[in-house]
Amino acid sequence: xxxxxxxxxxxxxxxxxxxxxxxxxxxxxxxxxxxxxxxxxxxxxxxxxxxxxxxxxxxxxxxx
Numbered sequence: 001x002x003x004x005x006x007x008x009x010x011x012x013x014x015x016x017x018x019x020x021x022x023x024x025x026x027x028x029x030x031x032x033x034x035x036x037x038x039x040x041x042x043x044x045x046x047x048x049x050x051x052x053x054x055x056x057x058x059x060x061x062x063x064x
Contacts, residue, residue: 028036047055 047058
């Protein structure tokens with residue numbers, strides 16, 4: 001017990017706010033959207049060239 005006349009501080013900490021909660025979602029510029037679209041198309045092409053066997057293995061690994 002704390003001696004009389006002294007205040008005992010709580011040892012619990014207040015929860016921290018996450019940075020993402022404080023930030024508003026970033027609006028993507030047209031340039032960034034175009035680059036993401038090109039990247040998606042490139043990835044699709046690579047995956048198609050890799051074949052069905054690779055896609056099946058990839059899905060299994062990704063699902064684990």
